[in-house]
Amino acid sequence: MEITHIGIRLIESSRLKAIASVTFENILTIDDILVIQGKNRLCLHYPQNRDNQSVVVPRIREFSKQIEEAIFQQYHQKIIQKGA
Template identity: 35%
Template sequence: MDITDIRIRKINLESKMKAIVSVTFDNALVVHDIKVIEGADKLFVAMPSRKTPEGEYKDIAHPINSEMRDALETSILEKYQSALLTETEQAEVPADPTV
């Protein structure tokens, strides 16, 4: 199964939840609401989840093995860093006074 698209849907630098991401696999399946979270020492990826009646959170979808988890997390975090660079570069471009 190949990751064919990653879309950073929302970036929020003011909270521990840094971004919300959608990932498409094989141009056939999309998983929404994957989160990029700021942990104690690094960023990590949290899969979409729901709260149970007991107050616990259970993943709705998640990788079955560590190889897929590592590939997914690496791809998402690379795309997130790229989106941050693009956002920063756009913020640094001075406004054109002639417009």
């Protein structure tokens, strides 16, 4: 599936850096993807229900990587824009 839109809302917190939404082919949107600063790198946390069970889980590693790279690229662009 092609990513057609990514929204990023920067958050000023120690570990939580942003909240993202991703739209695929203008058909499906996943909201509330958290961009978290881990010990060595940024990582994504997908939406969970009240029992902390994942609501969305990419099953194919390449697809997960595609989402991750697209969100991180937009995140870094948003940081640059904020600093300008």
